[in-house]
Amino acid sequence: MSEPFHRLRSLIAEVLRISEGEIQESTGQENLEAWDSVAHLNLMLALEEEYAIRIGVEEIARLTSVPAILSHIGAS
Amino acid sequence: MLEKEWPPSGGRLRYAEVPWDTAAFGFPVYQLFVEASYPGFSDDLASLSAHLAPAHDGGALVFTKVPPTDIELLIALGKIGFYPVETQIEAHTSLADFTWERRFEGLQLRPATPVDVPALLSLARTAFRLDRYHLDPNVSDQQAGVRLEKWLAQGIERGDIVMVFEDRSSSKTIGFCLLQERSDRLVDFLLGAVETRLQGAGIGLVMYGECFLACRDSGFRNLVTRISLHNVDVLNVFAELGCRFRHPRLTVHRFIPDPS
Numbered sequence: 001m002s003e004p005f006h007r008l009r010s011l012i013a014e015v016l017r018i019s020e021g022e023i024q025e026s027t028g029q030e031n032l033e034a035w036d037s038v039a040h041l042n043l044m045l046a047l048e049e050e051y052a053i054r055i056g057v058e059e060i061a062r063l064t065s066v067p068a069i070l071s072h073i074g075a076s
Numbered sequence: 077m078l079e080k081e082w083p084p085s086g087g088r089l090r091y092a093e094v095p096w097d098t099a100a101f102g103f104p105v106y107q108l109f110v111e112a113s114y115p116g117f118s119d120d121l122a123s124l125s126a127h128l129a130p131a132h133d134g135g136a137l138v139f140t141k142v143p144p145t146d147i148e149l150l151i152a153l154g155k156i157g158f159y160p161v162e163t164q165i166e167a168h169t170s171l172a173d174f175t176w177e178r179r180f181e182g183l184q185l186r187p188a189t190p191v192d193v194p195a196l197l198s199l200a201r202t203a204f205r206l207d208r209y210h211l212d213p214n215v216s217d218q219q220a221g222v223r224l225e226k227w228l229a230q231g232i233e234r235g236d237i238v239m240v241f242e243d244r245s246s247s248k249t250i251g252f253c254l255l256q257e258r259s260d261r262l263v264d265f266l267l268g269a270v271e272t273r274l275q276g277a278g279i280g281l282v283m284y285g286e287c288f289l290a291c292r293d294s295g296f297r298n299l300v301t302r303i304s305l306h307n308v309d310v311l312n313v314f315a316e317l318g319c320r321f322r323h324p325r326l327t328v329h330r331f332i333p334d335p336s
Contacts, residue, residue, distance in 0.1 A: 029276075037309045038316045041278025045178055056182050057243045057250060061277045 004070055011050055012066070015043045028065030040064065047073075079109065082124045089120045091138075096230065100223035101137070101215060104128070108140035113149045121156050129332040136332045137214065144326040158328040162208035163305045167319040171263075171292040171299055174318065176285040182245045183279075185286035188238040188252070195249040196232075196240065201225040203251075203269035206306040214331035228254055228267060237263070239290065241270065241283040250274055253287045258300075263291050265301035281313045288317055 005025055012027075013020045016034040029035045035043075044055050044063065051073055055063070063069045077092035090109040097105035106128060110117075128136050142149055144163055188196060201221040204210060209220035231254045232238055241251030251270035255263050268287070270280045291299055303310050305324070315321075 037276050037278040038312050041281045061274045
């Protein structure tokens with residue numbers, strides 16, 4: 001598993017208040033109950049702060065999985 | 077709405093035609109006002125349904141809102157063909173100490189202007205999926221959408237508070253809030269939604285948080301609204317904003333088909 005994934009997994013676990021073991025490289029909002037709409041918004045804010053990036057409304061709606069977030073962070 | 081008694085002249089049932097729903101659907105819609113069952117309730121209900129049924133082409137829809145714990149009343153309504161469609165719960169909160177800091181730079185809530193109206197009406201027509209008419213198989217999605225569009229249009233016409241939620245990067249309207257001032261610095265949140273494709277991503281939390289803040293800054297001290305229990309995302313959003321919940325009401329419908 002890559003370093004970017006480890007970093008992201010740690011952040012997601014902290015925001016969603018779950019263990020890191022519950023988060024896989026393919027995890028998304030649709031297969032993780034704790035990742036509800038409120039948690040998603042909090043995750044987007046945490047991403048902005050952790051990675052010093054700006055997330056627009058289209059990205060908020062689109063970044064609903066670990067692969068999508070990793071791809072976005074890599075491109076930023 | 078003009079309430080009538082049934083049976084006429086002293087009956088214990090009260091009902092009224094709901095003109096805005098009738099206008100949206102093209103068939104008459106009536107609301108029954110029932111607080112509790114009583115001896116002869118089922119008979120009154122049956123005779124009222126018969127009275128309403130044959131008078132109109134295209135059928136009619138009758139609904140009532142009852143406490144979900146009044147099982148006796150629900151059984152009586154069920155026996156004559158009423159079916160449950162939605163339980164709403166009242167959410168309320170004090171705005172006095174409300175704070176909101178989860179902001180995104182590109183998202184803005186602002187008062188609506190006449191230029192915004194077409195986009196707002198389009199949103200109202202298309203953004204809802206879980207209200208009682210969208211869930212009722214006897215009402216089409218198109219009819220249910222038109223009803224909400226008309227609801228918003230009426231709010232605009234009578235001068236209710238209308239807020240636009242905008243994505244500033246594209247200047248696109250992505251949500252709206254319709255509110256009405258009540259007495260004693262209470263604001264009633266009547267209707268709100270974000271664009272369908274953006275739902276489930278927490279964007280509503282930002283919009284409602286900004287809206288609560290705007291209400292607080294306008295001098296309102298308390299806010300009340302009603303939320304469908306089907307709409308878990310919105311319930312979670314309002315809980316996150318500090319709301320508490322009370323007064324659940326179950327809405328039951330009865331569709332009376334066209335006798336022809």
